Amino acid sequence: MQxxxxxxxxxxxxxxxxxxxxxxxxxxxxxxxxxxxxVAPVALLTLVAFVAYYVHERLWxxxxxxxxxxxxxxxxxxxxxxxxxxxxxxxxxxxxxAELRADGxxxxxxxxxxxxxxxxxxxxxxEDRNNHVRQMGFIASRLEANGVNVVASFxxxxxxxxxxxxxxxxxxxxxxxxxxxEECERRDVKGxxxxxxxxxxxxxxxxxxxxxxxxxxxxxxxTTHRSxxxxxxxxxxxxxxRGYTVSAxx
Amino acid sequence: MQxxxxxxxxxxxxxxxxxxxxxxxxxxxxxxxxxxxxVAPVALLTLVAFVAYYVHERLWxxxxxxxxxxxxxxxxxxxxxxxxxxxxxxxxxxxxxAELRADGxxxxxxxxxxxxxxxxxxxxxxEDRNNHVRQMGFIASRLEANGVNVVASFxxxxxxxxxxxxxxxxxxxxxxxxxxxEECERRDVKGxxxxxxxxxxxxxxxxxxxxxxxxxxxxxxxTTHRSxxxxxxxxxxxxxxRGYTVSAxx
Numbered sequence: 001m002q003x004x005x006x007x008x009x010x011x012x013x014x015x016x017x018x019x020x021x022x023x024x025x026x027x028x029x030x031x032x033x034x035x036x037x038x039v040a041p042v043a044l045l046t047l048v049a050f051v052a053y054y055v056h057e058r059l060w061x062x063x064x065x066x067x068x069x070x071x072x073x074x075x076x077x078x079x080x081x082x083x084x085x086x087x088x089x090x091x092x093x094x095x096x097x098a099e100l101r102a103d104g105x106x107x108x109x110x111x112x113x114x115x116x117x118x119x120x121x122x123x124x125x126x127e128d129r130n131n132h133v134r135q136m137g138f139i140a141s142r143l144e145a146n147g148v149n150v151v152a153s154f155x156x157x158x159x160x161x162x163x164x165x166x167x168x169x170x171x172x173x174x175x176x177x178x179x180x181x182e183e184c185e186r187r188d189v190k191g192x193x194x195x196x197x198x199x200x201x202x203x204x205x206x207x208x209x210x211x212x213x214x215x216x217x218x219x220x221x222x223t224t225h226r227s228x229x230x231x232x233x234x235x236x237x238x239x240x241x242r243g244y245t246v247s248a249x250x
Numbered sequence: 251m252q253x254x255x256x257x258x259x260x261x262x263x264x265x266x267x268x269x270x271x272x273x274x275x276x277x278x279x280x281x282x283x284x285x286x287x288x289v290a291p292v293a294l295l296t297l298v299a300f301v302a303y304y305v306h307e308r309l310w311x312x313x314x315x316x317x318x319x320x321x322x323x324x325x326x327x328x329x330x331x332x333x334x335x336x337x338x339x340x341x342x343x344x345x346x347x348a349e350l351r352a353d354g355x356x357x358x359x360x361x362x363x364x365x366x367x368x369x370x371x372x373x374x375x376x377e378d379r380n381n382h383v384r385q386m387g388f389i390a391s392r393l394e395a396n397g398v399n400v401v402a403s404f405x406x407x408x409x410x411x412x413x414x415x416x417x418x419x420x421x422x423x424x425x426x427x428x429x430x431x432e433e434c435e436r437r438d439v440k441g442x443x444x445x446x447x448x449x450x451x452x453x454x455x456x457x458x459x460x461x462x463x464x465x466x467x468x469x470x471x472x473t474t475h476r477s478x479x480x481x482x483x484x485x486x487x488x489x490x491x492r493g494y495t496v497s498a499x500x
Contacts, residue, residue, distance in 0.1 A: 003311065004307070004311050006308065008307075009304050009307035009308055009311070010304060012303070012307060013300050013303040013304045013307065016303050017296070017299065017300055017303070020299065046267070049267065049270065050263055050267055053262070053263040053266050053267070054259050054260060054263045057254070057258075057259035057262060057263065058256065058259055061253065061254050061259070106396060106397075108392055108395070108396055110392075115388075118388055118418070119381075119384055119385060119388055122381075131369075131372075134369055135369060135385055138365075138368060138369055138389070139388070139389045139392060142358055142360075142389060142393060143392060143393065143396060143398075145358070146356060146358055146393060146396070146398040147356075147398075148393075148396040148397075148398070168368070
């Protein structure tokens with residue numbers, strides 16, 4: 001969105017007034033020639049005013065003065081959801097991204113599963129996971145640096161690479177979805193916990209791979225007994241307190 | 251930049267005309283009360299017109315109708331420089347990025363050395379290089395999708411991952427800096443060819459690692475006997491032919 005500052009409107013009013021006086025003078029001088037038709041002067045003045053207004057607008061369209069490009073947000077943010085598989089990260093992130101977009105806010109969603117779909121070569125060892133998260137932090141930082149908000153949802157189990165991503169970004173907000181493993185396993189949306197328990201899936205965070213809980217997450221939420229809307233309103237509230245304009249509860 | 255379409259100006263002219271008729275009527279009715287001072291009517295009408303114009307502008311400022319957000323560029327592009335070490339990629343890319351920024355065009359520069367500085371864990375095997383280039387292609391595509399132009403400069407020696415990056419992006423232009431290895435080695439800006447020849451550096455593209463020349467690069471340029479300015483003007487020309495507004499030769 002771009003706005004016109006009041007000063008621009010004022011200056012336009014002045015130029016319009018000046019143009020009006022000149023045109024009124026010219027029209028009057030022309031009409032002074034005389035006309036028998038009493039409607040003609042009114043029609044002429046109306047037409048002159050109309051065309052003049054249009055031309056005045058088109059000329060001002062070329063002028064930058066008094067225009068302010070203002071994004072809806074004070075500065076881009078990186079909202080980083082971390083937590084166990086099935087803790088609710090991606091669901092919350094997706095819903096929040098949809099909300100932001102509905103409000104016309106530009107945002108990129110970086111989601112663990114989606115990224116691994118495009119770049120399938122990444123493994124699941126500690127080093128692989130750390131490298132992966134570092135790279136995602138790098139992407140987030142480049143988007144943020146170019147004015148694009150980022151919502152990231154990655155298990156991102158290691159503190160080291162989460163903190164590394166934080167250092168790359170300017171407004172990094174870590175949202176730890178702290179839903180306990182018992183609840184995540186109960187949900188087991190894609191049957192992955194089952195596979196991990198059966199030994200068909202190695203390096204599964206929460207089962208045979210560690211999750212290092214954040215020590216300084218900006219928001220911590222256990223989604224066990226909470227509705228999606230309730231969780232989202234907490235995220236909204238957090239951003240609002242930091243000066244971001246996000247929708248009121250829907 | 252944001253533009254106002256002619257239709258917006260026309261509709262504003264109509265609302266202004268309507269407001270003008272109403273205000274003229276009201277002012278005339280008010281003045282019909284009579285005034286001894288011959289200057290008063292003119293002063294009043296002028297003031298009413300001035301305030302009315304300002305209010306009309308401020309009200310329209312709230313209206314989106316007829317506004318078109320138009321970037322300086324028709325659509326974001328990804329300009330991908332590939333070639334041997336010391337072929338001239340980074341120099342050209344840096345200079346071109348500086349030019350674009352001087353023109354107020356938003357652009358992100360992804361450079362091989364710079365990225366490896368931030369993410370040092372990446373190796374130099376064929377698989378490592380391919381993964382690295384794929385990831386860089388992914389970053390470029392996310393930036394492009396969010397309206398940010400990208401200039402990338404990577405040795406990116408393998409066709410497979412360059413082509414993969416191309417498929418992720420919408421406007422991917424491959425610039426093959428085809429300077430022959432003899433010339434690159436003669437330049438050897440950072441003494442890397444010397445090290446590679448001495449066996450102190452393995453997997454060095456052009457010496458003991460292959461470079462797969464592009465088969466469908468949009469621009470091919472051998473920088474051997476050409477000035478930087480001459481090379482840049484070819485890049486500018488290429489983009490200009492595709493509808494991008496880039497500076498005239500400087």
